[in-house]
Amino acid sequence: MNTGLTYRYLSQALVTLLLLMALAPTLAQTVLWYPSAEFTGDDRQTYPLKILTLALSKGGGKFELKPCLHKMQQDRALRQLALGLEINVLWTMTSKEREKDLLPIRIPIDKGLLGWRIFLINTKNIANFEKLHTLDDLKNFQAVQGHDWPDTEILRANGLKVLGLPYYHSLFSLLQMGKVDYLPRSISEIWVEEKNHPEMDLTIEKNLILHYPTALYFFVNKRDQELARLIESGLLAAIKDGSFEKAFVESYGEDIKRTNFKGRKLFQLTNPLLPLETPLQDKKLWLSF
Secondary structure (H helix, E strand, C coil): CCHHHHHHHHHHHHHHHHHHHHHHHHHCCEEEEEEECCCCCCHHHHHHHHHHHHHHHHHCCCEEEEEEEEECCHHHHHHHHHHCCCCCEEEEECCHHHHHHCEEECCCCCCCHHHEEEEEEEHHHHHHHHCCCCHHHHCCCEEEEECCCHHHHHHHHCCCEEEEECCHHHHHHHHHHCCCCEEEEEHHHHHHHHHCCCCCCEEECCCEEEECCCCEEEEECCCCHHHHHHHHHHHHHHHHHCHHHHHHHHHHHHHHHHHCHHHCEEEECCCCCCCCCCCCCCHHHCCCC
8 A cells, every 4th residue: 555645635625625615715605684574475686686786796705685574564574684683785765864874885686666656546536636736736645655764754855645554455455445646666675565355446547747866775784885885796797798778678678668757747856865975976876858
């Protein structure tokens, strides 16, 4: 038996094993936890997850995206991320308060679409909305929103009556019962939501549209500077090579067409919650009509 040769092979095997052990953390995928959907079949997560996956693939590193173990409403998700608990990343509308508590990646992943709002209404109320011509007229109608949505405060700041509710499904139930007049929803949400409630006598109002400047961002914990850098560099790379625009059009192109922006009366609102750092001047990041 050639003990020298055997020793050399064993030494090489040991070096290889130690090298693999040293590289294991970099070779393994890092799990990124995001908020679980509020309910089964919640399509609102589809596009943000598509864009986040795209950004991470362009930004480098190995990541596996997983929903957190517990369902949580938006206000809890924001608190948990700020504390560094349960989740590593989320997507939500920006505000001064949210940018103070969390680290934003200031690229609007929906190109500002979240600020373009049309109305889900009860079909029995169509005639009343056809008589509506001014923002002052709209102030006589009762809107409904999520109690922890920035939209609620934005609409109220513009003089609109808004009822804030804690549960997503109750928004549609009150509209169906005639307890409220309209549910303002973004172009990226309303068409799916109408389809998801076929049992209710609801329809999309055809003549009006609200707009306020806002952005849907990815947010991470303030300590996760490197993760923020990776997501931002990945988003910028996807914008540059056209894959971002491709994903956006695939997801919302048809919804934008059937909204018929130019055929609607526009009510322009202000957004007192919008941070000064919002990159409104960078036209390539925003949708324009």
